[in-house]
Amino acid sequence: MSEKNKALINQIIRFGLVGISNTIVSYVIYAVAFALTDNYFLANVLSWLLSVLHAYIWQNVFVFKEDKNAQKRVWWKVLLKTYAAYAFTGLLLNNLLLWLWVDVIDISRFCTGIANGLTGIGIVLTDRELSGYLGPVLNMFVTIPVNFVMNKFWAYRQKE
Known part of the structure; x- marks a missing residue:
């Protein structure tokens, strides 16, 4: 297997790990927001907004590192x-x-x-x-x- 293919597989695995953590973060935010507001729509929107921000941060640092x-x-x-x-x-x-x-x-x-x-x-x-x-x-x-x-x-x- 070429180094390029190994790097791509490694990147896909890191993307998956960020995705798993993002799913957990999303659900925790949803559950807390729903418990505080009793509004599932508001909780879902807040969860989506914050979990995408979480994904951005970790993908930027861990998955799609900037090429210098x-x-x-x-x-x-x-x-x-x-x-x-x-x-x-x-x-x-x-x-x-x-x-x-x-x-x-x-x-x-x-x-x-x-x-x-x-x-x-x-x-x-x-x-x-x-x-x-x-x-x-x-x-x-x-x-x-x-x-x-x-x-x-x-x-x-x-x-x-």
Whole structure:
């Protein structure tokens, strides 16, 4: 394996680690904000705003390190592009895919066996409810790679 491929795999792993920490940060902020305000919409918006800022900071330091031999990045442009990338993948694409899985493809048709198995262990969900929980998991297989590409080649890109 070439050094370039090793570096890319290492970068993808670091992106994943930042993503895991970002998911935890996002949920903690959401839970605290919801507990304080009893407003799930406000809690979700605040969680998204702060978790993208968290992602920007860690991606800048840990994932997409600035190349000292290339043109210097303008921090606020990178920040705005990071918000745009997360808005596209986390808001637009995520909701579009949920609609596709749940309403167009109707993955609930494939959930009966899983729902019955869960009922056996005391978790009662309809096929439709289960499809609503599985949709975001399926989305990750699309949104995470798209988000990585948008950040690597657009938000954090440096000109030679």
